Amino acid sequence: MEIRDILKQQQDFFNSNKTKDVSFRITQLKKFKSILKENESLLYKAIYEDFGKSEFETYVSELSLLYHEINNFIKNIKKWSKRKKVSTGLVNFPARSYIIPEPLGVTLVIGAWNYPYQLSLVPAITSIAAGNTVIVKPSELPAKTSEVMAKIINENFPSNFFYVVEGGAKETTELLEHRFDKIFFTGSIPVGRIIYQAAAKHLTPVTLELGGKSPTFVLADTDIKMTAKRIVWAKFLNAGQTCIAPDYILVDQSIEEKFLTALKTEIEASYKIKEDIGENYLRIINTSNFDRLSKLIDHDNVYFGAYLNRDKIFISPTILQNVSFEDEIMKDEIFGPILPVIAFNNLDEAIKRVKERPKPLSCYIYSKNRKKIDKLLNELSFGGGAINDSVMHLSNSKLPFGGVGLSGIGNYHGKAGFDTFSHYKSILDKPFWFEANLKYAPYSKKKLTLIKWLLE
Ligand code: NAD
Secondary structure (H helix, E strand, O other): OOHHHHHHHHHHHHHOOHHHOHHHHHHHHHHHHHHHHHOHHHHHHHHHHHHOOOHHHHHHHHHHHHHHHHHHHHHHHHHHHOOEEEOOOHHHOOOEEEEEEEEOOEEEEEOOOOOHHHHHHHHHHHHHHOOOEEEEEOOOOOHHHHHHHHHHHHOOOOOOOEEEOOOOHHHHHHHHOOOOOEEEEEOOHHHHHHHHHHHHHHOOOEEEEOOOOOEEEEOOOOOHHHHHHHHHHHHHHHHHOOOOOOOEEEEEHHHHHHHHHHHHHHHHHHOOOOOOOOOOOOOOOOHHHHHHHHHHOOHHHEEEOOOEEOOOOEEOOEEEOOOOOOOHHHOOOOOOOEEEEEEEOOHHHHHHHHHOOOOOOEEEEEOOOHHHHHHHHHHOOOOEEEEOOOOHHHHOOOOOEOOOHHHEEOOEOHHHHHHHOEEEEEEEEOOOOOOOOOOOOOOOHHHHHHHHHHHO
16 A cells, blocks of 8 residues: 555544544554464564564563553553643633643654564554554564564554554655654664654654663672673673663773673573574674674674674674773674673763763663762763663663663653653633733733732
C-alpha cells in the first residue's frame, strides 16, 4: 500500500475520535499483548537468526519491557487521560481552569536495530496508550525481526490505526516527506539530524533518542568485586551494542590493577570465550560494524580478550588499558564489546575531560562516598544513569528515559512517554452569571487602581 494512502486512512480514523475513547485504547493494548504472547516463539526465532540473541536476553531486555509498559498503561491511562483541575485566581472569578490531555494525531515511530522489538514497540505502545494512531518503521538491519513485527502487526491490526512500514533510508525518507503530528526517532546522531531537519519542514514535534559515549566512574572506595560484576553484565549485554552501555571507564589509579583483575575474573566466570555465541553472548550485527570495531582495538593496549572471528562476526569481551582521551576509541560511541579503561589521579581533572565532550546519554558512578557521588551528579549533565549500577535505570518506568544535548531531545517510558505523545490543552471555563467589567473600555484611573490592586 502507498504511504500516502495509509496516512490518509490514519488521519480519517483519528478524526473519527475512536482513539480518544480510553476503553478503545485499553482494548487495543490488551489485544496487542495477547498477540505478542501468541507469537513469542516467532519473535525469539527471528532475533536469534538476526544476531544470535538468546531467549533469556530477549525476554529480559525486550519482551518483558513491552509487557511491563502495556500493563502499566492499562492500569493508568484512565487516570492520566482525565482533565486536571488547576486554580484560577481572582482575575477570572468565577471561572474554573483545567487541563485536558489529548492525543496528537497520526504518529511515526522510527526504530534502531540494537533492541529491535523494544525500541520500535515501546514508543508504539505509548503512542496508542495516549490515543494516537501509529506507523512504525523498524530498522532494516535485523531483517527477520522487522519482518516478524510487520507480519504480526499488519495481519492483526487495521492499517488505519497501527501499521508497520518496512525498509531503510529510502523508505524513511519517503515517510518523512509527509506531515505527521509527531515523530519519535531512536538512532544515531547523524540520522537524528536528518530527521530533525525533515520534521522542521512541517513543524512536526520530535523526540530524538540518540547515543553518545557514556562514562563510568569507578572511585577508590567502591566495592571492586560487585562493581566489576555489574559493569561486565551491563557492558557485554547485547555484545556491547546498547546505547546506554558503559562506553568507557574512568577508574581511580590507586585501584586500577585490582579493578582490571576483577573485570577479567568476572568475564571468565560469565562467558566461555571463543565459542560462546548464542547462549550467553551475541555476535555483532553485521560485518561493517565488525570491521569498524576491529579497527578500534589497538593490540598494544589489550588487557584481556580481543578474540575476533570475521566469519562468525564475533568479537569476544575485550578490555583495553593505558587508553588516553586522545585515542581513536575515545572519539565516537563504541557500540560494541570493547571497554577502554582510563586511570585518573585527580577527580576534578577527570570531570573536566568528560565535560569537554558532548553531554552523554548515561553516566554511572561506583562509590560509597556520598559527597563524591553528589559532586559528580551536580557537576555533570547527562540523560540519566545509576549509582553503583549500570543500564538498569531503564527498567524503572517511573524514571523518564532520554538524552540531553547531543544525546537526545525529549524522553519516554511510563507517564513521561504518555506526556511525550500528548498535548495538554489548557481551558478557562467561565459562566455568564457575573462580570467584573474592569477590563472593558471606557478605561478609567479608578479601574486601573483596582486592577493594580488585584494583580499585584
Ligand atoms: P541509525 O541512525 O543508523 O538508524 C536508525 C533508523 O534510522 C533506522 O530505522 C534506519 O532505517 C533509519 N535511517 C538510517 N539512515 C537514514 C537516513 N539517511 N534517512 C532516514 N532514515 C535513516 O541507528 P542504528 O544503527 O539503528 O542504531 C545505533 C544508534 O542508535 C547508536 O548511536 C545508539 O546509541 C543509538 N541508540 C539510541 C537509543 C536511545 O534510546 N537513546 C537506543 C538505541 C540506540
